[in-house]
Amino acid sequence: MRTSPLGMVCHGGAGALADRQAHSDGLAVALEEGYRLLRQSGSALDAVVKAVSIMEDNPVFNCGTGSNLTLDGTAEMDAAVMTQDGRFGGVCCVTDVRNPILVAEKVLTDTDHALLCGAGANALARRMGFEKYDVKTERSSNRLETLKAEGKSSHFPRLGGRVKTGTAGAVAIDKHGSLAVATSSGGITGRMPGRVSDAAIPGAGTYAAPSGAVSCTGHGEAIIQLMLAHDTVGRMKTMPASVAATLAVSEARRRKFMVGLVGIDARGGVCFGHSTPDMSYGYMIADKLFMFAEGKGK
Ligand code: GLY
Secondary structure, three states: OOOOOEEEEEEEEOOOOOOOOHHHHHHHHHHHHHHHHHHHOOOOOHHHHHHHHHHHHHOOOOOOOOOOOOOOOOEEEEEEEEOOOOOOEEEEEOOOOHHHHHHHHHHHHHHOEEEEHHHHHHHHHHHHOOOOOOOOHHHHHHHHHHHHHOOOOOOOOOOOOOOOOOOEEEEEEEEOOEEEEEEEOOOOOEEEOOOOOOHOOOOOOEEEOEEEEEEEOOOOOHHHHHOHHHHHHHHHOOHHHHHHHHHHHHHHHHHHOOEEEEEEOOOOEEEEEEEOOOEEEEEEEEEEEEEEEEOOOO
């Protein structure tokens, strides 16, 4: 039986590259562990969930531990997974859980629902055995305090200039040629409580179909306007991933939207692109690792 070439692409966020080396190191671990599962005949879904959960545990990335805080100082997180057959599982505004992506996976595998929010998402996490976990860090608290001290606490969404968002995401193709995507976000510092980012919205920050899979990062409200993941995957029906990403990001740039994405198409062609000054990402194909941390950083 012919098997598909394996491939995986991860991003560590656009517009938030404070420490290039830490981003590269963290992404490399996530990619290698996710790809290892693909090598061991794991599914694309297993691989992307593994990679993103590793990034959630690394405070360098804005998801899970170290997530950005709302104006009220709460850590409300969004995460989602999707497979090429259209199955979707997501959580939004989930709190007190170490790995939102694992709860999102449970929504897909263990419930009849696609998306759970707030108290319902928290209740599912407890029911599935995920213990209470405080993801706040000194750095995430300091980011909010600094924002407030600068009198910019109500900045969002009229932030202007450089959008410091971040998100972590992964896409993969397994040996059966199946595609999957996972995205997890701690949101934007100082947002209103209850705000949902693109990460958990199907088609916006997270989307997979037979033609491809895409995970986005950047300014969530802009990504939602563009339905960026859906738009890019749609383009992959008629063009390679790299061209699809270039065109999708060009449109974002034309509209002055700050976004980034990674993707993979049905042939294992990988793509990445960003209209932000910074983005960290990497990919692994044919057992080789390629890493990029672009931009000037902070
Ligand atoms: N893309 C992440 C956010 O807007 O919060």
